[in-house]
Amino acid sequence: MKEMTPREREASSNDYLNRDLSWIEFNWRVLEEAQDPETPLLERMKFLAIVSSNLDEFMSVRVAGVKDQIKAGYVKKDFTGYTPAGLFKRVMKRASKMVSEQYKTYRELTRQLSKEGIIFTDYEDLNLTQRKAMDEYYHEIIFPVLTPMAVDQSRPFPLVHTQALYLAVVLMKEDEDPEDEPYFAIVQVPSNLSRFIEVPVRSNSKKHEFVLLEELMEQHMHTLFSGYTPVAVHAFRLTRNADLTLNEEGAEDLLEEIEKELRRRRWGSPVRLEVQKGIHPYALEQLQYEFEISDNTIEIDGPIDLTYFMKLSGSLKGYDHLRYKPIEPVYPAELDDTDDIFEVLRQQDVLVYHPYESFDAITDFICQAADDPKVLAIKVTLYRVSGNSPLIEALASAAESGKQVTVVVELKARFDEERNIAWARKLEQAGCHVVYGLVGLKTHAKITLVVRQEQDGLRRYVHVGTGNYNDNTAKLYTDVGLFTSHTIIGEDASALFNEVTGYSAPHNWKAFGVAPTDMKDKLFEKIRREAMHASLGKPARIVAKFNSLSNQEIIDELYAASRAGVKIDLIVRGVCCLRPGVPGLSENIRILSIVDRFLEHSRILYFENEGEREVYISSADWMTRNLTRRIELICPVFDKQIQESLIRILELSLSDNVKARQLQSNGMYVRVINEEVPLRSQFEAMRIKSWKKKKPHPEA
Template sequence: MTKQLSNYVNRDLSWIEFNRRVLQEAQDPNNPLLERAKFLAIVTSNLDEFMSVRVAGIQMQMRAGLTKTDFTGYTPPGLWKRLIKRTAHMVNEQYRSYREVFRGLSREGIFIRSIDELNMTQTKAVSDYFHEIVFPVLTPMAVDQSRPFPLVHTKELYLSVLLSEEGDPAEEEPYFAIVQVPSILPRFVPVPGRTNSKKTEFVLLEDLIEKFIDTLFNGYIPFAVSPFRLTRDADINLNEEDADDLLEEIEKELRRRRWGIPVRLEVAKGMHPYALERLMEELEIEDNLFEIEGPLDLGFLMKFVAALPGYDSLRYEKMEPVYPREFDDTDDMFEVIRQRDVLMYHPYESFEAVNDFVTQAAYDPDVLAIKMTLYRVSGQSALVQALAKAAESGKQVTVVVELKARFDEERNIAWARQLEKAGCHVVYGLVGLKTHAKILLVVRREQGTLRRYVHVGTGNYNDNTATLYTDIGLFTSHPTIGGDASALFNEVTGYSSPYEWKAFGVAPTDLKEKLYRLIDREIQNAKAGKPAKIIAKMNSLSNQDMIDKLYEASQAGVKIVLIVRGVCCLRPGVAGRSENIKVISIVDRFLEHARIMYFHNGGEEEVYLSSADWMTRNLTRRIELMCPVFDATLCQILIKMLQLNINDNVKARELQPSGAYELVAAGEDQPFRSQFEAKMITSWKGRA
């Protein structure tokens, strides 16, 4: 008898399916070899975060003895077993792909060698490198009665070392030590070329240390050396209401993260049984053990690929973002935005336009105030420099910095201190709510009145990710949007009674209700026999209420297409519940990151940009923003963007009722790869 499927796909199992789609890009022989290597690195970094946050949370529930099922029908122990089994299978696939990719790279003359494969000249060169550069950085850490087991840092690479003294009997318990592989040094060490050879060769740093490990333990004999890596619980738990200084509290929590509870142990396959037993005992790891056949932490491949000179034939064709043509022939961006709204599509269009806008505002004597949100900022942010300059020149500059942006906390603390030092008003948002909205407001004095200029986006104000993620930005001077923007900053930075938003939908107060109203309007149109359609593009869909509302719309006859890159808990294509819903996911060269919502509205089409995914945290525990696009021409361009994704038959995968994803087959149609066709957007804008 077939087990009846739950109405929902489990969030964490859906995430496993997403990371499998990333892995499939590493396995795709049509992708260039070095790009496939980068996808292997992305699989690793994704899995690291998943383990340190989601799996750590499930472990915590199990330790607390929780056995209650979630809305998808899973208990913590039941979910744990499935996640570990599927993750182990994925990791095995990942390393098979790693070996396949490097077989291909070897045919192109790129090798990661073992030390034993080097000739005498090469061995001498890496030996010199070890003794001159590596050896002084290493610290052997013995473990015995007088020296307790040292702190093992999360996601760092270590070597376990078993040693004996000459003459020790075979049954004598070995000495045990660990050595951290220094992350400050490159993981891959270039090897000088062989005579008359064009090969590019490297050895891994851990292999080099292992080769000369005896230099760290004079008088002892190392007889078993093996790499290992630990992942700890990385979630930050704050009691914000009792925190006198939020910045100081987060700094304390970051220090505590180093001692987070162990979640996963990765070891090289074939590790000596005594060393493995000792590690599992000391680190209190019972069953989340991964024995790896290959180099631990393939995240190093991202830097490895970036450091390789040349080999353009093994990479994607270079794509230079174009400067938005609306701003091409002007030195006054304010004049352009006064006349018309401007839409930007990253990474096809350059983020430099945002930097230039803030820089112009910083130096413009008629600009009185600049206000913006910062969630994830790049290491060398031109925006931060411009904001600091504006404050130093006497302008009112207010920056809402989200200190709790996971894994970017330290960088954001540094930016916050720099901005405060320059004279900016730095605000850390509201208690218990992350500020995830992406909005910039400039107030300018013009002909005796004040005009507001606004930029809203689907992505962070980060010039690095703007070259890697697909995101939308909108510049506008529409007075209704400007009024809402001012009200939003007043709510975040001061005391303000609930505001009746004229254009925005804002979480956690009314975004969910606004989405309900928009969906209900389509439901009423469908029931009245009118065309009714919704297209929603986002990163994740996991909120049960939103899923149920979409099921209701499907049952009423509304045609729904969901473009969801990552987690999707909705189960489409089920008769009587979701047969009118189609879900596709696109994983390709760029990370699909834009959130765009389309509603047919009886032919009076409406399009919205948003910072929010349809997840519980976005709708109830974050300050999020959804903004309408009022310009009819720009609405049509956004609809065309959505249609590009819907037409994809190369990288699109469709979610099946089972929870699995299948590639959309081109069939007799011409292959259509949406990210490669998206360059057309700039020409559409030119004709607008």
């Protein structure tokens, strides 16, 4: 292909898609799952809840950052051509449209649920018996925990917690002129009570009928303000800036500094105000004045905050036909017939693919290491762990028995900070060496190192994963993990922990690529190598699977490889700033996104390398933060059979024509539709043999 002239290739913002707008398109794909009639009804409600949860985080972090730039007077365009002000306007327009579509979907789904006997009803529609029961519930359970908070000259506006639900109450004194200025108060909807209250139905009825907690409060608001008449009661919800601002270098104790910052997060600047449609003008005026947020007020035509449907969908009994059939993860066959995992790993490497294969293999690996008297040391990175993680107990037990246990706990894992602080304290009390990583960097690598004394000397056993050591998310996310006792990987694992926990010069990695030191350069090297091979007419191909792609330098390298003739297939679940299919720029690049039952989370890289194929697993997405501000790693897979398994996992994703969407050059996604037999990659992966059985690699 003829090389473009420098003038033709002069950097243009049109070459890139904006990260935040791309994220909104991802959340649209989640919403499409809620709208898909082929998805079981209660699962569609879960997707609807996920849309809200995703949007909450997006507003509190990404939009908050854009607003901070606007406030600071920052007017420079980003590499996609947007100023902060222009981006904010575009993002809010798209987000508002999404919310409108979300609630349209909500109304449709609740209609369908009512046909199944799951009914959300208004208080006015209850019969006398049901009203009496709800009145009793209010007075006995709800009323005692409510706190009305008046706002006037002597009582300033109270603290409104981020993403908590409140009722704004406009009141008139019973003996005053209705033309006088009204009184104003707010009442928090208790978050420790069920948001959906089940209404008694006839004993032989199979229906489940619910009234929302805030509606029950609204009907009884007069009980909180004697001598006043509630003129209007409407729900509202505030989202604050949730990004932590840490002075790590000046912090004597990072753990204490983060605890302080978490307390300050409650006072983060307002980012978004959601109000119930039809809110009283006086209430809206009071809220917008207090929060200084007229530029991002969203009217909600329905219940504010649909995340509560996540709990409801999982708790309803007797509706299994409205859910996916449960899957039981299988234990990896290579480890199934042994009581000694180390004996197996001395002979072979083992790949585990979650959630189709059980996380118990990882738990057993660490538990066996904790109990084994020959094990001298255990080192592990923890980014996000579950609320009752068995790994924490095993690590604590190992330390108490005298083993050297080192745990790198990432305190800055967003929205998991408090949980990680609790685990860090528990591990320290048990005698573990707890390290909080390096100043200015998040430790995002997922790796465990076990050092064991054996007859022929010390041997290192390593687990490297693409996902967190979290037994709960391992049932919901697709991730891969590699168990190995390969000498080179073991040496690099030791060096990695030494760099994180001590003072070490940058290591000359034999196997790993590690961010922020050399991962980006290694990726560049491999992309350029494929481009060189393509230019010489040799086999050249790149297939990569990860969550996000937003680093401009890597995008430019991929563009150059595409122009050289490299066939590039990327499976990018979420944000993607690369614009595929542009003649002379990216016509050899195809980008797919799969949104399905499980959250696609694995990071797998494949390079053709002139027929000497290389396969890697990684903790990192191809984003600037992962490559420059986090400790990440890519790990080679040396075992040929495991390479084949990982290649087939990639092939399954590339062959998906049920849940895959393909990114167009205009930034929109369209479903993959072809004449092939329908293939749903996640469902196909449940048949373990479809990716683990050894077979020849088909030519692309």
